[in-house]
Amino acid sequence: MDIKAQTHTGGARPLxxxxFSGNYNYILDGANKSLNRLVxxxxxxxxAQVRVYSPTSRNPAFAPAGQLISVPSVKIPFRRDYRLALGLPGAVRRDVETxxxxxIHLSAPDLLGSAALRLGRSLKVPVVASLHTLFDTYLAYYGLGRLRPLVRRQLxxxxxxxxxVMAPTEAIGDELRAQNLSTQVRTWARGVxxxxxxxxxxSEAWRISQGFASDRPVIVFLGRIVMEKGLASFAESIRLIKAAGHAPQVLVIGDGPARAWFQERLPEAVFAGFLSGAELATALASGDIFLNPSTTETFGNVNLEAMACGLAxxxxxxxxxxxxxRHGYNARLCPDQPIAYAEALAELVVDDDLRRRLGxxxxxxxxxxxxxxxxxEVIEVYAEALGARHAAPVFQAPKRSRAVPAEPSPAGLPAL
Structure with a gap:
């Protein structure tokens, strides 16, 4: 694509x-991996020239894409692995204006994002937001569930x-549209x-090195080890299938502040810690069943990575x-109850053919x-936003069919 912005003299320059991000690279998660890939x-x-404004740390998880500008921030008291940006101070604001x-692209509805939204209005440039997390769904895990209606209204x-606003799924997009907001809603899914x-x-060699028996399926957890990822449901599901007479092998990939809590409840599991790149792919593909009981995800990049590795x-x-x-076709989708997860896991542990077919x-x-x-598709949204702001489009992105086609529908099942 050849995309340029128009100058006041009619010439062209890079876009x-x-x-603006709440966490661009100081911790590794699905949202900031997607943003760095986008940049x-x-x-x-x-x-394009991309300037990123985000909290930073002395020991970032990975090198950032684009030009990263640090903004003032403090640690969040009940989640000290994350930081909260303290708005947009004058020096940073002047940097943006220069x-x-x-x-302007906003990726978090925090103090920084709100200040950047106001700045975008004063600069008279389009403001596009990407929705990565419904923060209100986290509150119940920290004893703040009664605040959820208020936080949802603020979102x-x-x-x-x-x-x-770019929503990660059509379902979340429909929820936004149902609020009768004036914003234009588009879908930005994620890739693998x-x-x-x-x-x-x-790798059978990798499995053996971790102490896994070759003739018994391995159940995998992948993600940051934080309570809102469904850790309690995961641990209870494993306890239930053990109580039913099965001997599950469990692999936990990731790290986080609730690791000690998780290890205490899964004493026989292998905790591989934080992995990335080929190490992560090898560990994930060496499992057999992927269990993700989280109900707080907006997309679930880890699901897509496990699917690409062929896990049930x-x-x-x-x-x-x-x-x-789709339940029954390429997955077991369960009510959020440990007994439902345990029943699905028990079925897959004993039925090799079903496990391989779902994978x-x-x-x-x-x-x-x-x-x-x-x-x-994000570039197309940028083009649309800029075209709506100016009399003529500032740039044209090639039109393409939707990147996420409908899934072929098996008999008796609706297509996506």
Missing amino acids: RIAL SHLQSTVG FRPDL WKFYGACDY DPELFHPGRR MVCADAPNTRALL AEALERSAAFRWTEILD
């Missing part, structure tokens, strides 16, 4: 984007003040790298999983989610 794509594909962005107020995540990464999927029956999977169908479904097409 300038100011991206790399914008730079390499359209030659940069003169053509578009809708924030997103309603933006020009465009098939060269990294694939069944060929499976057992997940909470939630909007984000229904966007990827093969999940692998096939993952092929619909490729990063290049997914990220090009």
Whole structure:
């Protein structure tokens, strides 16, 4: 693509984007991996200049894409692994004004995002938000469930003040539209790298090195070890299938503040710690069943990575999983109850053919989610936002069919 912004003299220059993030690279999670991949794509594909404003730490999890500018922040008391940006101080605001962005992209409805939204209005540039987390769903895990209606209203107020909002699934997009907000809602799904995540990464040698028996399936957890990822449901599900007479092998990939709590309840599990790249792909593909009881995800990148590795999927029956999977066809989608997860796991532990069939169908479904097409859709939203703000489009992105096609429908099941 050849995408340029117009100058006041009618010439062209690279597009300038100011991206505001609550966590761009100091912790590794699905949201900031997606944002960094987007910035790399914008730079390499359209030659955009991207300046990122985010809290930072002395020991970041990975190198950032784009030019990262640190903003003042403090640790969150009940989640000290995360930081809260303290708005937009004068020096940072002047840096944004000097940069003169053509578009502002917000990725978190925090103090920084709200200040950046107001700045976008004063600069008269389009403001696009991407929705990565429904923060209100976390409150119950920290004893703050009664605040959920208030926080949800504030979320809708924030997103309603933006020009465009990119939701990760159609279900969340429909929820936004149901609020009758003035914002334009589009879908930005997530992708998976098939060269990294694939069944060929499976390694019997790796399994043996971790102490796993070759003739018994391995149940996998992948993600940050925090309570809102459904840790209690996961641990109780394993306890229930053990009580039913099974001897499950469990692999936990990831790290986080609740690791000690999780290890205490899964004393026989293998805790591999934080892994990335080929190490992560090998560990994941060396499992057999992926259990994800989280109901707080907006998309669930880890689901897609497990699908691409050919694992049989057992997940909470939630909007984000229904966007990827169909119960009985390529997954077991369960009510959020440990007994339901345990029953699905027990079935897959003893039925090798069913486990392999679900894994093969999940692998096939993952092929619909490729990063290049997914990220090009963001560029199309940028083009639409800029075109709506100016008399003539500032740039044109190539139109393409939707990057996430409907899943072929088996008999008796509706298509996606």
